[in-house]
Amino acid sequence: MKRLWGTECAPAWRAWLDRATEQIFRHPDCGAVERELLDHLEDKATDLMRIFPGLTREEAEQRALEEMGAAEELGEELARVHSPLVGELWQLTRFLIRAVLVVLAVECLWLLWKFA
Known part of the structure; x- marks a missing residue:
């Protein structure tokens, strides 16, 4: 191939x-x-x-x-x-980490705006 x-x-x-x-x-x-x-x-x-x-x-x-x-x-x-399952789990983990970081950033901005 x-x-x-x-x-x-x-x-x-x-x-x-x-x-x-x-x-x-x-x-x-x-x-x-x-x-x-x-x-x-x-x-x-x-x-x-x-x-x-x-x-x-x-x-x-x-x-x-x-x-x-x-x-x-x-x-x-x-x-x-290098099994497909391990690769897919790695991609899922990366997505979840990014999602958590975005949520934390939005939450911090909201708190700053609320108490400013």
């Missing part, structure tokens, strides 16, 4: 990222996880090129993928953490 948030990367990385994030159903969670995994892959490839100066960029990218492990196993683990 091709994602739409446009992180540019090597084709092998794109396929691995798609497999690793395909089980995450919430768009914001999936995009954030994909960017974080991509940053980790880039850091790992850069470190490998520093440690092994003879490696080409493509070889370092391939070794970074191998060291990250199976995308499907990582995807299952990520899906447990």
